[in-house]
Amino acid sequence: MFSKATEYALRATIYIAQKSSVDNKLSLTEIAQAIDSPPSFTAKILQLLTKENCVIHSVRGPNGGFYITEKNKLLPLKKILEAVNENDLFEKCILGLKKCSETNPCPLHFQYKPVKQELIHLFQTNTILELSEKADSESMFINNKL
Amino acid sequence: MFSKATEYALRATIYIAQKSSVDNKLSLTEIAQAIDSPPSFTAKILQLLTKENCVIHSVRGPNGGFYITEKNKLLPLKKILEAVNENDLFEKCILGLKKCSETNPCPLHFQYKPVKQELIHLFQTNTILELSEKADSESMFINNKL
DNA sequence: ATAATTAAGGACAAAAATACCTTTAATTAG
């Protein structure tokens, strides 16, 4: 479904929302271990999340690291997708047709449409906070280790 | 969503179902042009469709080419996904967690679940025939040219 | 039989995604 980059972005952001605060920043190393992702690649993705949409924040130096503000926890998951440039994924034709539209639909267009809209809805309505709380309360581990 | 390989497999099969018969086989060249795909790469994918699941058939030599039997037109789209090894796409955790399950769910698990099932349903219930007929009647062009 | 046609199959090439590494910049603690 999603690219590795997007999966890491979602997992990392949820983990950061769970564990971080302005005075408890998380290091790249901790994040990558927790969400089971390659550290260096994760670094690039976290850079996107700090730059492109300012979903998360970062501070360099000792006791530096990544954190997310309470305000930004209220952002929808959609913002994470935007940051890693995978926001248009659900907009695309499922058969990969460039010209597929309401007036020139592909054979799956109208059946895929409601599914597509549920997906968009899911990522537009769910906030980072909500996801991180679920990850807490239902002891859903982001951790991916065997 | 899908890989290029899968998109080409779906488009090609629909086109073959629209236009071919045992005594009117379609050449690789015609198919690739019609669905706007790279011919050589499409050849590989058509091989998968003839071998892995025998979704389509092929004959070499003059007046040879690809066709699909009336019987096979009744196969669900799922069979095409199986042939190109992308059948497990919808089964996977949307956050990419290996251990995600009903008892150890990721924070999106239960919200994604119904969407996932609609997708599975869509590819299990729709037959190749139904799609090709829609492509006909609603003049939905598989063609992708600008 | 021979030549022409068309898919099959294998090797190869290019592009994109994923992953790693090294240097630099910023920040903090001592």
Place this chain on the structure above:
DNA sequence: CTAATTAAAGGTATTTTTGTCCTTAATTAT
């Protein structure tokens, strides 16, 4: 001020996906 720590930035390497090309095999028509 100096040393240590940590992310930023850039380049490089690996893997996967996508795409090409060439030879071989099968079939048909002459």
